[in-house]
Amino acid sequence: MQESLVVIVRAFITFFVILIYARLIGKQQIGNFTMFDYINGITIGSIAAAMATDLTTKAMVHWLALSVFLILTFALQWIGIKSSFWSKVQDSEPVVLMQNGKILEHNLKKVRITKNELMAQLRQKNIFSPLEVGLALLEPDGSVSVLPESPYLPVQKKDLHIPYHIARLTTEVINDGKIIEQNLKQRNKNKEWLLDNIQKAEVDISQIAFAAILPNDTLYIDTFADDVGDENNVSDFQGPY
The missing domain is CATH 1.20.1270 (Substrate Binding Domain Of Dnak; Chain:A; Domain 2)
Structure with missing residues (x-):
């Protein structure tokens, strides 16, 4: 004892x-x-x-x-x-594993990585052809960072001259029916704005499980009552969870 x-x-x-x-x-x-x-x-x-x-x-x-x-x-x-x-x-330095679609075998040997392991790392980056790789670096933490060749880079809004807005986070303002006033202030909103949007949604604040201001300054509301069907349930049997 x-x-x-x-x-x-x-x-x-x-x-x-x-x-x-x-x-x-x-x-x-x-x-x-x-x-x-x-x-x-x-x-x-x-x-x-x-x-x-x-x-x-x-x-x-x-x-x-x-x-x-x-x-x-x-x-x-x-x-x-x-x-x-x-x-x-302490942390070593990044090592170049591939450049311009070519595998640098001497660097692979130095860091003791096989070609199969390298290919697996590329697939995890959604790159299935070595020719798509402009630069592949082995980072100090063991991960592989990949810069695709220019023709395989994703198209961005600025390339197409599409208007874009300043990136923002989704900001939680209600949790289990309780208003988080500090977060409202961070998004330059007040309680009156919040209550007005809740009223437009025709719900009571006590029914709200989660509400957040989205990046486009609109209010997302999720209530305790989900009202969803069972058509997307992929379980094959009635289990304990």
Whole structure:
């Protein structure tokens, strides 16, 4: 019983230590992790797990090791921001894999990528012919960025001289019947404008599950009552979910 209580307390402390340290390190998408970031994250997680469950050693020992790893991680991040050289040492540089439709075999060997793997990466970018590739780069996080040859670039509005508007986000203004006034102000709208549009839609605000101002400044409203049929249900049997 006493061991269980010790584990619970140590796990509780470890959880919040990791939370605080993660906020200090900053935000980075998992998909953007380099191999070093990935291995470093696993090591930090292993130390944290030992800190919570290894009762043969003092928690302070693991906390010290965890702190050292986090301090070094933070220091390397700071050095990488200040020095482009050390940033390249940590994260490496992009490598050109293809240029003008030609595969650069010597670079493939350098980064240990097979031609089949390269073709698979191109297909994921909706490119099924090597001749369409103007430039393909292996990024430090292992992903492949592709610039198609000019004839295969998508047509844009400016190419066709079609009028376009400034891009905006969809802004949520009602959630579960509650108005988010801060978001209204961000889009230069007021409560009267919102209520007027709700009235035009002939719904009560208490019936609205979600409402948002769309990029074109119109109001999207979704009510709790969906009123949709079952014709698009692809399930083959009646299951628990």
